Amino acid sequence: xxxxxxAGLTLREAFRRRVVWALLILTVALLALSGWGFSKLxxxxxxxxxxxxxxxxxxxxxxxxxxxxxxxxxxAIGTAFxxxxxxxxxxxxxxxxxxxxxxxxxxxxxxxxxxxxxxxxSGYVVLAGLAQILxxxxxxxxxxxxxxxxxxxxxxQTVVLLTLALLLSSVVSPMASGIVAVGLFGATWVAGVxxxxxxxxxxxxxxRVGTVSRVILPTDGLWRGAMNAFQDxxxxxxxxxxxxxxxxxxxGSLTVAYLAWAAVWIAVIWGLTALSFQRRDL
Amino acid sequence: xxxxxxxxxxxxxxxxxxxxxxxxxxxxxxCSGLRKRYGRRTAVDDVSFSVARGEVLGLLGPNGAGKxxxxxxxxxxxxxxxxxxxxxxxxATDPRSRSAVGYLPELFRYQPWLTAAEVLDLHVRLARVPVxxxxxxxxxxxVGLGDRAGDRVGGFSKGMQQRLGLAVALVARPxxxxxxxxxxxxxxxxxxxxxxxVLSLKSRGVAVLLNSHLIGEVERVxxxxxxxxxxxxxxxxxxAELLGQREVRLRLVGAEGxxxxxxxxxxxxTRSGDWFTVQLPADDxxxxxxxxxxxxxGLGVRVHAVExxxxxxxxxxLAVLRHDEPAHDGAGHEEANR
Numbered sequence: 001x002x003x004x005x006x007a008g009l010t011l012r013e014a015f016r017r018r019v020v021w022a023l024l025i026l027t028v029a030l031l032a033l034s035g036w037g038f039s040k041l042x043x044x045x046x047x048x049x050x051x052x053x054x055x056x057x058x059x060x061x062x063x064x065x066x067x068x069x070x071x072x073x074x075x076a077i078g079t080a081f082x083x084x085x086x087x088x089x090x091x092x093x094x095x096x097x098x099x100x101x102x103x104x105x106x107x108x109x110x111x112x113x114x115x116x117x118x119x120x121x122s123g124y125v126v127l128a129g130l131a132q133i134l135x136x137x138x139x140x141x142x143x144x145x146x147x148x149x150x151x152x153x154x155x156x157q158t159v160v161l162l163t164l165a166l167l168l169s170s171v172v173s174p175m176a177s178g179i180v181a182v183g184l185f186g187a188t189w190v191a192g193v194x195x196x197x198x199x200x201x202x203x204x205x206x207x208r209v210g211t212v213s214r215v216i217l218p219t220d221g222l223w224r225g226a227m228n229a230f231q232d233x234x235x236x237x238x239x240x241x242x243x244x245x246x247x248x249x250x251x252g253s254l255t256v257a258y259l260a261w262a263a264v265w266i267a268v269i270w271g272l273t274a275l276s277f278q279r280r281d282l
Numbered sequence: 283x284x285x286x287x288x289x290x291x292x293x294x295x296x297x298x299x300x301x302x303x304x305x306x307x308x309x310x311x312x313c314s315g316l317r318k319r320y321g322r323r324t325a326v327d328d329v330s331f332s333v334a335r336g337e338v339l340g341l342l343g344p345n346g347a348g349k350x351x352x353x354x355x356x357x358x359x360x361x362x363x364x365x366x367x368x369x370x371x372x373x374a375t376d377p378r379s380r381s382a383v384g385y386l387p388e389l390f391r392y393q394p395w396l397t398a399a400e401v402l403d404l405h406v407r408l409a410r411v412p413v414x415x416x417x418x419x420x421x422x423x424x425v426g427l428g429d430r431a432g433d434r435v436g437g438f439s440k441g442m443q444q445r446l447g448l449a450v451a452l453v454a455r456p457x458x459x460x461x462x463x464x465x466x467x468x469x470x471x472x473x474x475x476x477x478x479x480v481l482s483l484k485s486r487g488v489a490v491l492l493n494s495h496l497i498g499e500v501e502r503v504x505x506x507x508x509x510x511x512x513x514x515x516x517x518x519x520x521x522a523e524l525l526g527q528r529e530v531r532l533r534l535v536g537a538e539g540x541x542x543x544x545x546x547x548x549x550x551x552t553r554s555g556d557w558f559t560v561q562l563p564a565d566d567x568x569x570x571x572x573x574x575x576x577x578x579x580g581l582g583v584r585v586h587a588v589e590x591x592x593x594x595x596x597x598x599x600l601a602v603l604r605h606d607e608p609a610h611d612g613a614g615h616e617e618a619n620r
Contacts, residue, residue, distance in 0.1 A: 016395035094389030101357045101385040102408040282359040
């Protein structure tokens with residue numbers, strides 16, 4: 001009951017603070033631009049001759065991943081910067097005092113904040129991602145092999161990052177928590193790219209950088225799973241083994257064990273946040 | 283602050299239902315041995331007191347005395363390093379203890395993107411108390427925000443936000459209201475409104491814990507006072523206990539012999555020229571002074587002036603904080619010594 005009330009409040013904050021409208025305008029602009037760009041792919045003259053519809057679909061598949069990365073970045077930064085003020089900011093400003101003096105458990109308030117942010121972040125990536133997939137289909141006729149799975153993984157990636165941002169915001173200032181969360185997100189993505197290059201070069205040590213970072217923060221692992229679900233299966237074959245390190249193609253779908261680890265990771269970080277928030281003097 | 287309520291845990295679990303039924307309701311607040319350290323600084327040190335149902339208790343003390351820390355520990359917002367708290371008969375670690383508690387924090391901030399009415403709706407939902415819409419509107423009207431119910435809090439002045447905070451504290455039919463500096467942002471009219479609200483709560487049997495720097499305010503509405511200094515209870519008791527015995531000053535001509543004996547019979551006497559000061563007994567029923575004046579006139583004394591002398595709470599507070607006098611003459615300072 002408390003959790004649902006607080007979740008509703010968090011969503012209302014996102015609407016009232018015009019976060020939703022800002023994102024909507026940004027997303028519509030991005031969708032329109034990408035629709036225009038994709039429509040130009042077919043019949044494009046390159047140095048190698050006119051692009052066929054098959055080649056266009058391959059390029060579309062890579063570009064779709066690139067744009068999806070853009071959406072996931074917007075969702076990640078958006079939720080990270082919403083998650084920071086929502087906990088640390090309310091404690092700092094004193095808003096939390098009157099609320100937490102009510103007969104509520106702090107863990108229920110935290111759960112409400114988390115649910116609200118999950119609904120907001122996941123809702124955004126799923127809707128924006130779906131719209132983008134439809135735009136690509138309309139423009140070049142490309143339909144990803146597993147759109148639902150890909151969108152679910154994108155949403156999961158957002159959930160991982162906002163859970164981390166909530167943990168950080170329960171221990172450091174709102175601004176610092178947003179910056180650190182987004183910084184870690186970027187660092188893990190870079191580590192994933194470095195790992196991919198290591199794999200392409202057959203260097204196990206460099207490859208391990210990506211593997212370890214994906215375990216420590218599952219955002220990049222989930223993102224690679226999402227890319228795999230969006231891309232044309234023949235894309236990697238066409239790109240050839242030397243291009244396996246390309247950051248907007250993924251060479252394998254996620255294992256159940258990794259998905260389970262991501263779920264455990266979220267649960268552990270949530271538990272730590274609840275513990276830290278419970279013990280915090282307001 | 284009576285030591286009997288502080289010494290024995292009221293409403294403590296373990297008693298049979300029949301035994302409990304015969305007992306008076308547990309105090310609105312009961313705390314014992316509260317301690318809190320922030321790093322190396324001790325903010326609160328062995329603070330114990332209680333607030334009875336329907337009682338108004340004033341919490342006084344200089345800046346940094348630990349008043350807000352004590353309030354936050356009572357409400358579960360700050361974890362005490364030691365000590366126990368019962369709110370309305372339940373341990374403060376149980377969130378249900380705050381079901382019938384209203385709180386206006388010293389730092390009053392409410393969601394700026396909500397309207398005043400929506401803030402009240404939110405708190406009614408969090409308190410899980412069915413308060414009809416009319417009741418919420420009345421609550422806003424009571425604090426002078428009746429015509430601003432639909433306005434966003436972000437556009438409110440500080441004073442209006444504090445009024446809203448007061449409405450939030452009152453909206454969910456509380457049995458205990460904790461007001462931390464409730465008039466810090468209010469104009470003189472607002473202060474009078476707060477005073478009236480506190481008196482109205484008292485008349486309805488709602489307990490109030492009031493932390494305020496405005497001593498006059500405290501003196502007007504509080505039944506008892508706890509003075510905190512450097513995290514400890516420096517003095518506590520009813521206003522009568524804290525302010526000591528009353529005195530009366532008389533300017534008399536021809537008050538010699540029998541007249542002076544009559545003055546001494548009324549109470550301890552000091553004289554300075556024509557001015558005589560008589561300390562009235564604590565159990566004075568209000569007839570000592572008129573009887574004295576009647577007798578003096580009967581003895582042929584010319585009475586030029588009769589002035590009641592009453593030490594103000596401010597003077598008493600300053601004396602306690604400056605250690606000019608023993609802190610617990612007649613007042614209940616038992617808690618700090620226990």
